[in-house]
Amino acid sequence: MAKESIEVLIEGGKATAAPPLGPKLGPLKVNIGQVVSDINKKTSDFKGMQVPVTVIVDTDTKEFTIKIGTPPASQLIKQEAGIKSGSAVPQSDFVADFTIDQVKKVANMKADGLLGATIKTKSLEILGTMNAMGVTCNGLKAIKMIKEIKEGKHDTAFN
Numbered sequence: 001m002a003k004e005s006i007e008v009l010i011e012g013g014k015a016t017a018a019p020p021l022g023p024k025l026g027p028l029k030v031n032i033g034q035v036v037s038d039i040n041k042k043t044s045d046f047k048g049m050q051v052p053v054t055v056i057v058d059t060d061t062k063e064f065t066i067k068i069g070t071p072p073a074s075q076l077i078k079q080e081a082g083i084k085s086g087s088a089v090p091q092s093d094f095v096a097d098f099t100i101d102q103v104k105k106v107a108n109m110k111a112d113g114l115l116g117a118t119i120k121t122k123s124l125e126i127l128g129t130m131n132a133m134g135v136t137c138n139g140l141k142a143i144k145m146i147k148e149i150k151e152g153k154h155d156t157a158f159n
Contacts, residue, residue, distance in 0.1 A: 002058070002059045003056055004028060004057050005054055005056050005057075006021075006024045007053070008024070008053050008055075009050045009051065009052055010043060010053050011049070012048065012049050012050075012051050013043050013047045014040070014047075015035075015039040015040050017032045021055075025055065025057075028059060029062060030057055030062050035055060039055075039066055039068075046109075049075055049079065052068075053066065053068055054069070055067075070109065070110050073106065073113075073114075073125070073126055073129040076109050077098075077126070077129060077135060080098070080106055081095070081096035081098065082096075083095050086132070086134050087133060090131065090132055091134070093134055094135065097136045097137070097138070098138075099137070100145075100157045103123045103127060103137055104158075107119055120149065123149070124149060127143075127146045127149075128142070128146065130142040
């Protein structure tokens with residue numbers, strides 16, 4: 001069972017059989033249309049962002065597995081907030097305000113790349129990035145929201 005890996009950067013939801021993907025998959029004789037369709041489904045949440053994609057093909061059976069990387073958390077935060085960049089002075093100049101649901105959304109999008117075991121702990125990691133970018137949560141500095149979450153004040157949002 002020989003396996004071949006192909007790594008490419010694809011714009012979220014816009015994979016095609018054109019380069020760079022098609023020419024790399026062609027010699028492996030897999031169903032390129034199916035690979036492209038699966039990639040587009042898995043990357044649809046990352047529209048407008050470059051997403052690392054790895055296609056692993058079993059050269060004997062022609063079965064494939066698709067692994068989707070995620071853009072950096074800061075990129076996901078900027079997309080969700082609709083901003084071009086974080087604050088130059090993040091502790092005093094704030095560029096956006098998230099709800100806890102938006103924090104959880106970004107945490108879910110980045111889930112495989114985060115260390116936390118639960119959505120709550122993964123959300124704390126996202127809040128840490130937000131703190132460095134000058135993005136608040138529910139009108140509070142991200143660092144203050146982290147403290148409140150650790151104290152259990154927002155547990156209902158994570159149940």
